[in-house]
Amino acid sequence: MSGNRQWVDTLEDPYKTLGVTREASQEDIRRAYRKLAKKHHPDLNPGNAKAEEQFKAVSAANELLSDPEKRGQFDRGEIDSAGKERPAYPSYRDHAEGEAGRRYSRAGPQAGGWSAQDIGDMFGSIFEEERRTASERVMPGRSERYSLTADFLDATNGATRRLTLPDGRTLDVKIPPGTTGGHILRLRGQGGPGRNGGISGDALIEVQVTPHSYFKRVGHDIRLELPVTLAEAVLGGPVEVPTPGGPVIMQIPPHSDSGSEFRLRGRGVPAHGDRAAGELYATLRVVIGAPDPALEEFLRNWKPEHPVDPRQAMERPV
Amino acid sequence: MTSIDDLVAQISGLRRQDLEFWIFNEWVRPDEHAGRYVFGEIDIARVRLIQELRDRMEVNDASLPVVLSLLDQLYDLRRRMRELSEALTQAATDDMRLDLAMRLARRSPISGALY
Numbered sequence: 001m002s003g004n005r006q007w008v009d010t011l012e013d014p015y016k017t018l019g020v021t022r023e024a025s026q027e028d029i030r031r032a033y034r035k036l037a038k039k040h041h042p043d044l045n046p047g048n049a050k051a052e053e054q055f056k057a058v059s060a061a062n063e064l065l066s067d068p069e070k071r072g073q074f075d076r077g078e079i080d081s082a083g084k085e086r087p088a089y090p091s092y093r094d095h096a097e098g099e100a101g102r103r104y105s106r107a108g109p110q111a112g113g114w115s116a117q118d119i120g121d122m123f124g125s126i127f128e129e130e131r132r133t134a135s136e137r138v139m140p141g142r143s144e145r146y147s148l149t150a151d152f153l154d155a156t157n158g159a160t161r162r163l164t165l166p167d168g169r170t171l172d173v174k175i176p177p178g179t180t181g182g183h184i185l186r187l188r189g190q191g192g193p194g195r196n197g198g199i200s201g202d203a204l205i206e207v208q209v210t211p212h213s214y215f216k217r218v219g220h221d222i223r224l225e226l227p228v229t230l231a232e233a234v235l236g237g238p239v240e241v242p243t244p245g246g247p248v249i250m251q252i253p254p255h256s257d258s259g260s261e262f263r264l265r266g267r268g269v270p271a272h273g274d275r276a277a278g279e280l281y282a283t284l285r286v287v288i289g290a291p292d293p294a295l296e297e298f299l300r301n302w303k304p305e306h307p308v309d310p311r312q313a314m315e316r317p318v
Numbered sequence: 319m320t321s322i323d324d325l326v327a328q329i330s331g332l333r334r335q336d337l338e339f340w341i342f343n344e345w346v347r348p349d350e351h352a353g354r355y356v357f358g359e360i361d362i363a364r365v366r367l368i369q370e371l372r373d374r375m376e377v378n379d380a381s382l383p384v385v386l387s388l389l390d391q392l393y394d395l396r397r398r399m400r401e402l403s404e405a406l407t408q409a410a411t412d413d414m415r416l417d418l419a420m421r422l423a424r425r426s427p428i429s430g431a432l433y
Contacts, residue, residue, distance in 0.1 A: 038375045092367040095360035096393040106390050
């Protein structure tokens, strides 16, 4: 060993660093380097200072030994293994762990902050110890379910109803127009209280709708059977029709038979948000009313101008 | 802030079409300004990282998204851990921090607790 091989004392032997013999081929060196670089690359081992040192040593050793000319010089003792590190530039990990790293967050660049779930997971696992009782943990509140019965018109037109909870709190519940039975309203943060600073749960309110005595909902339309007198059906005229929004006057034409259907545009479930108002369909039902001798007398003597058999189209037994 | 031309000139061995392919695959996500890419420091560092993964560690284009996804998750977690440490530094009393350190040390394999 010649005098200029002093590096052995102060610097790592590049062959040892790569774990190859002095007789290793260039291919062996390449393979060894690749294997170690994968293992120790600092961006793949953030926060691991030892890996970083090893990566530097491996890189320097490779820098030297991968170049046959330099390797020869080194083997002949003409140069030492120092000063062969690659030029430094800020590594990926210097950025990725900071705020800038959010750009490449798996949850998306806008994501950030801790959800109640994360915090629950964190404090439920890190701090969980037998000695600590559950009462000390940060816990988000539970969702609480309630049921609210609304009458047909409140559910159709929308209404605000006050709900008194078992714990004495009252909630003003907004029922949107057009609500149907089984619909669940969510009131954020109105459920069970969180513990130890946890956020409150939600109140989930299932709406039940009582049926109406003459309105029926079909989607956003309303149907009803409209009783009319014989005179109104035969002679026509204005009749008052109830709608969810209040009574309106409808003109029925003369000779409107029982079963005729009339549409009142926009008089069904009121418009809400982007949804247009539904229609109201009124089906006439002729009511002949209490016995009336004059009417009976008239009909006995009445000779129709065009006698018809309304059952003519029906099949008769042979 | 660096343009795509500057970046290709700045990093040796980086081909423009490779970089465009990486951007197309959203492995690198530079900002866009007036119809041109603008690379921030983290984007440049990520380009270098992808180049190293590909050229020096022979990670191919098929494996690269897997590696990047795992790395992104790793850095997400480390960022969270840093945020947690900051919150603890600010909120926890000295006693509580000492207590935590002791508990965590007891979990470390060096003490033999888990082995």
